[in-house]
Every structure is written in C-alpha cells, then in structure tokens.
Amino acid sequence: MTEAEMNAEAADGDGPPKRGRSWLHLAPLLFFAALALLFLFRLFAGDASRVPSALIGRPAPELALPALEGLVRDGRAVPGVAPAELRAGKVTILNVFASWCAPCRVEHPFLVEMGGSEAVRAGKVQVVGLNYKDEPENARRFLGALGNPYGAVGVDRTGRSAIEWGVYGVPETFLVGRDGTILKKHIGPLSAETARDLLAEAAAAAAR
Amino acid sequence: MLAETAHFALAIALGLSLVQMVIPVWGVRRNDVALARVGEPAAIAVFILLAFAFGVLMHAYAVSDFSIRNVAENSHSAKPFIYKLTGTWGNHEGSMLLWVLILALFGALVAFSRKSLPDRLRAGTLAAQASVTVAFLLFILFTSNPFDRLNPAPPEGNDLNPILQDLGLAIHPPLLYIGYVGFSITYAFAVAALIDGRIDAVWARAVRPWTLCAWLFLTLGISMGSYWAYYELGWGGWWFWDPVENASLMPWLAGTALIHSTIVMEKRDALKVWTILLAILTFSLSLLGTFLVRSGVLTSVHTFATDPSRGLFILVILMVFIGGSLALFAWRAPLLRQGGLFAPVSREGALVVNNLFLAAACGAVFIGTLYPLALEGLTGAKISVGPPFFNATFLPLLVPLLLLLPFGQSMAWKRGDLLGTAQRLAAAVGVGLVAAVTILALTRGGPVAAPLGIGLGVFLVASAFWDLGERIVGRASGLGAIWSRAAGLPRSAYGTALAHAGVGVTVIGIAATAWATEDIAIMKPGDRLERGGSAIVMQQVFPRTGPNYRELVGRFTVEIDGRPRGTIDSMKRTFITRNNMQTTEAGIRTFGFSQLYVSLGEIQPDGSVGVRMYTKPLMLLIWLGSVIMALGGALSITDRRFRVAAPARARQPAPGPTPQPAE
C-alpha cells in the first residue's frame, strides 16, 4: 500500500464528487502499473538468488596458497598461488572448483578449452584454479579425468581464502586485470557462451 | 484414462466458468431473470467438475500412479499413505488445482446463498468470481497441467520433499488457500458494486460474513504454518519475516482492516470508497503472494520450482485483475454517493484510526518485502531486509493499535465519551499494570519490554471481557435481567470480545518468548542438561528405520523441578528416497502452555551427540490466541443480522429454558 492509497481514504466522505480530486482515485492504479512494470523486468532478470560481488573494481585479495601436491602438467609440477602472481602483468581467470561439486564437471570442458586458447598460450592470460575444500587425491583425479586447464592451482582446505574473495558457492569464476583489480565475477557454472565471452573480455583486458 | 477424463473436466469447467462470467451479466442487462440466474447452476457444476478432477489426482497419488508426471515427480510408493494424499497439493500443479477448487467452492456457496443476497448483486458477484476461475483454469491448462503423462512410466517416484512429509502439509495450505481465495468473494462483491454504481449498508452486510470467513481461515492458516515451522525446523523460531510469510501477512492485515471498515460502513454509512478499495487490495495482496511464491522474483526459503513463463502468466493475471479492478475503481469510485461522517471521538472514529494503523503496518511489510526488488531493479544494488527492519517499523505501528483497541471496542457510536470510556476501562488498565509490575518485580534484572508486553496482553484480555460484562450486567439488577441481556446481546458482540481477547493471548505468548532459553551441549547417554527447573537426561541413542527414511533417535528423560515427567524422543531423519536429505524432528513436551523442546545436532566421532534444549515458557499462547481470534470471527458470522432475509426466525427469543425476567 502506498501513501497515495491511504490518501484515497481522504477522498471518502466528501460531498458530491469533484473532478479535481479524481487523481486520488487514480493513484492506486498508477502505483500498481509501476509495480507490474518492475515485476516484468525482474521476471527476466535471471536468478534472483545471485549476489553480485562487492569486490568488483577493487584490488584482488592477497592469495597465498600451497600447490596441489603431485599435480603435474606437461611434465612439470603445477605451482601454487603466490601473492604477486595476480599482479604480474597477466590477466587472470581465477576459477573456484571442487571435485565434489557436480556443476564444476559441467563447466570444466569449457575451462579446458580456455586453457588451450590463443590468449593463454601467448602468455597474456592465465587460468588459475582455486581448489575449494577438497581432498587432494580427489582433486587430482578430477583434473586427471577431465583435463587440467590451470597454470597454477592453489589449495584452500579451510575455505578461508575463498571467504576473502567473497565466494559463496562453487563454481565461481573471477576475472582479474593486469594490475590485480577484480573486473568481473561469474557465479555458477560457465556455459560455452559465457566462457567464450569471459575469455574475450580477458583478451581485451590484456590488450589494454 | 481417468486422468484424461479429469483433464477434460478441467476444460469443461473452463467453458462453464465462461458461461458463469458472461451470461448473468447479460441477463441483468436485459432484465431477464432466467438468464441472470444461469450463473448459479454453472457455479455449482464448475465446483463438481473440479472436485472430480482433484479427486482423480488424489487417487493417482493414493495408488502411486507414476505414469502421471506430477505423481512421479512428487511421490514415492514407500511414502506413508497419509503423505501420499497430502502430497497432492505439495507441489505447484496440485496446489494450483486445490486453489481453483476452493475458488469454485466459494462460487458454489455464493450460488447457494440465494436468500441473503439481492439478485443483481449475486449475479454480478458470481460473474466477477467466475472471471478469476477462468484465469486460473487457463493458467493450469496452459502452463501447469497436473495430468501430464509420462511414457514409459518410471518404476518409482522421486518422493516428496521430506520437510513436507508432515501433518502440517495436510492442514496449513488448505486453510491458507481458503483464506486467500475467500477474499476473492469480497473482491467480486466490490467489483460488482463498482459496476452497479451502488454501495450501501446492504452491501456491507452482505459482504461481511464472507470477509469474516476468509479472514478466520487465513488467521488459522498463518498460525498453523507458524506452528509447523516452529516444530519442524529444529531451532524453535516461529516467525521469520520471510517474503512468503509476509505475502500471507499482508492480506491478513488488509483483511483485518476490511472487517473493521465494513462495520463503519454498515452502521454509519461512511468509509465507502475506502472499504471498496480495501476489498480490492486484500484480494490483490493474495494474488501478489501467489505471484511472489511462484515466479521466482524474490528469493525465499520456500518457493516452488520456478519458471519465468509461469511467472509471466501470473503477472498477466495480476494485471487483468488488480489493474482492471483498480481502473474500474478510478473510473467509478468518484461516482459513488459519499456517505456519513464521523466524530473523531466515537467508535467509528476509533475504527478509522484502527484502519490507519493497520494500513500503515501492511505498508511497512509491503515496503520491507518489495523494496529490495525495486532497489535492485533500479540501481542494481542488492540489500537484505530482515527481521531487524520489521521489528523496528512494524512493532511501533502495532503497539499503539493494540493500546487503543479496547477504547474502540467500548466506545459508543457517533459521540463517544473519552473520559467515560477511560473510566470504564480503568479496571482493565489496572489489571494490566498490576500484571506488568508484578512480573517486573519478580524477574528483576531480566528483560523489561517483556513484562510490559504481558501487561498489554492482560489489559487486552481483561478489557475485552470487561466491556462485555458491562454491557451484560450494566445497571441491570437480578440474575434474570442479566440473563436476558446476555441472550439479547448480538453474537457479534461476543465474537468481537473473543477475537480481541485472542489478540491479547497472542501478545502474552509473544512477550513471553523473551524468557525462552537455549542450551547447547554435547551429550552421551547418562549426561544431564539443566536450565531453570527443567532438565533432560540422555538415556540412549539408537537407529530406527521408517517407511522411507532412516533415523537416529535420542531418548531423554525429562525432569521438571526434580521430578521425572516422562521422556522425549528427538530424531534426525535421513530420507534415502530423496538423496539422503536430512530433517530434524524435534522432541517436544508440553507442560501447560509452556514447552520443552529438544533437537539433535551433529553426531561426534566418539558417538556423542550435539543436543540443543530450549525452554519455551507460554509459547503455545501465541497459536492459542490466534485460534481464539478465529473462533471470535466464527461466532460473529453466526450473528443473526447477517441472515437479513430471515427476520422472522431471528426475532424469536433465544430457545431453551429461558427464565422470565424478574422485573
């Protein structure tokens, strides 16, 4: 109810109707029209439970995470994440994943594709994994079976680093600029389309 | 084959609803009585058809016919039989069918109430009501067909969400829907009056029993939902200010205002335009609730699986019915003959103030529920509006309303006497104050607001009956005179007193939650947990198997003030049929109006269990009070003046061995 609707009460009890005051009778309708318009927009605004990141445009939180032990890529051990890593002049796509997370399996092929892309091979963009609350053994098997797109994988056993990043579910994917500023966050699994867009955005950021 | 017949029945019901919507209005236009009456058999036929369709769906659930998609998705052959039946409306499609079934039931009831309604008003009301039925039947047939088949039929179903496998599902949604849908009648009345361009005391009398009926069921529905949440969730909360709860509270507040404004209209011929608007808004808020629950625009802890196309369909329904009626209002309301006026100090004045507070309280809930949506839509910023907001805005509007309530009840129409009323209420004020001060003294150092709240509740109860007593005893002398006065008092006077006393009882229950305690411990068999005079001793922990679940049972003996008072079983259930989803079945023992509430937590590696024990003094009064409110509403419905067409019978003195007055 709005004040206008309450005001309509004021129109009650008056003597004969007066033309000038009929806008009070119109007020509820106008208010509802605005509400309906709002609903219409929100209906197609996507999942209402997604919470936009508070960190967009802010410097990425320090990330110092140990490597996933025994994880090897192209014959070399995949390193963990050092604090300087995200400010080293490369654009970073940071993907929060876990082997127990079913949607992570869904998005993984797109990440693998991303890992083999032009921009990544040229060294302009790096794909980094944040292994969230996982058993190392399971995580290794997960990457072994589905492919490892990550140039570095940091292990966050307690989930505390993820909290620093404002992560509230897995998977989530961050785009971090060359100067270490968070540019974007994607919540939920990537699709072929969103993965392509994200990579394009990363390449554009690297070119700037 | 049966399912296809039921689906066909829905289609026929749609056709008949169209007839019910169009023909009577046409008949009234042409002054053709026979055509104007077509709405009545149509309404009854629609109800029978929908009852048949609903029965078929329920039967499919009862026999676990998994060839029907709806059953396969929401039921399981191992589910206890009662939950198979209640599971019929434990999902979107089935609950929608229940919704239109109740809609049709109300339509049929209006059709039957031939005597108490003028013909024109009945025809118009039936037509307006049928239009709502048409819209929701279209919605079911096009987006939510409950009779969809699966081919091949799966051997087993997905089972119902375990939280819904509870008696609460049998009781809460039907009551709530009767409340929501009942307001469609008041809405239809308002629309009919606007089209007719006439509204008067006859209208107010005609609409009042329907409003009371919808209101009392909504009261019960909300209250039972609250109790269900309280015992099922395992931490003893009873109201969460969740968007979906708010969606049911808003029509309740508006409906409560409507009940009071129709009295003013009936008695004083005033507040007509406002009452019409309230009647429209109350049902609009019910529809809004439906939209919020089923569209997914708000995140709530309890929503149906959502789908934008369904949301869009309901939004269109909203636009047609809310937008349409408000447009009609904007067009026709200025033409309504404006009526009587009121002195500020009088019962009607008090009822206007009541409406002001209730409308503002409803507005507070509305803003709190929808503001985040609007803000995100306009700026992209996402905020939460939780209990602290509602406590800070809703309560300050509610407390003065409650304080003023007894004054309104005992003030005279037209020209009230504030001083005289205050004097008459002095005793009730005194009782309330004594209660507050006594408790304050007894619980020194404890919460301060709570004793005041109890005092307020006691004041409400005392004044409700004090006023009634005054009206019965008054200056009468002798038992006979008192008896005849008591018998002569309209039922609605008793209903009012009862409902207002119920409010007081609920207030006492809410205030007493301040003394609730919570204790958390890790317990092994033999361990003891004590707080105040209540203690539990863990006896054993053992596994048990149910029809579609496994559970861990913690058995405790209860001691109150050192004496054993039976045992409590508290369970943690795992539903194998639903991905091992877990529920807590709290163990609750009731002592008077107070409860001892025990729920199980995590099992520790060494076999001990996390246990939470709550003491909930006077907790049951919260729901008892609302049941009393509903009883008051029911009593008011039976008032003879709502049976205006039966004056001869109503004029008879009360039957039974009435003693002759002594005078």
Added chain:
Amino acid sequence: MPHLLAILLLALLPMTSARAVTPQERLPDAAMEQRARQISAGLRCLVCQNQSIDDSEAPLARDLRVLVRDRLKAGDSNGQVIDFVVARYGEYVLLKPPFGLHTALLWIGPALIFMAGAFGLWRLRRRQASAGLGRGLDDAEQAELERILEKR
C-alpha cells in the same frame, strides 16, 4: 551448488532444518561468545536465504561463524567484524539494511504512509467541519434504516 538449487517447497517452511552453532565453535569467554552470537544473528547466510548465519547449518555459515569468532579473538570490535564481512560480501549480508540514501525510502516509508494517512484524515475532518457536513444520520433516521434492513 546449493545457491542455484531451485527448491520445491510449499508455503511456510524454510528449506533446511538448522541447528547452527555447534558446541565446538563456542568461545570459552562467555561475554565474547555473546558478542559473536549477536553479530552472527545479524549476518545473512548467503546460501540458504533469509536465515542468519547463526541459525543456519550450511557449511559456509559455519565458516563465517568461525571467522567471526576468530576476528573477535584477534581483538576486533563488533563493528570491525561486520565491516570485514561486508567488504567481502556486500551489504547484502546485513539483515538490517544500513540507513543511507539508497535505503532512505525503505526506512521512512512506513512512517510516511502513516503520516500521509493521518494528514488526509485531518484534512477531511476540517473540510467536513467547515462544510457543515458533520451530521450523519440522526437517531430516528438510523432506527428507520435498521428497520428497513431488518425487513428485507
């Protein structure tokens, strides 16, 4: 991925049964534990919707409860702890939205409705008094009306 789970639930029941704070999480210092409970009750659990982290048993809620207690142990004030969480998750985690330009209408809206209604009534009253319309039905007319109504 709980946050994308569409929950099929009817009417009035929050989705998870919750037990929240476990005994191991509690701080030995009762006063500090009290503060932790107070802070937790005001922070929204992001994955469960409309529950505070104090009421929720979701793993993330537990992590945040532990975090709150860790920060308190490290000497943060209540405000600092809340700011820490808000900096990472946004204002969305606050169950009580802070007063600001963007929430002004939210906070004063209810009072505004009330005052607008009261003002409308006052004006109506004044207009009636000046127009001499204050007279409704008198007793005789009222009785007549009652009689007519009874007859119908």
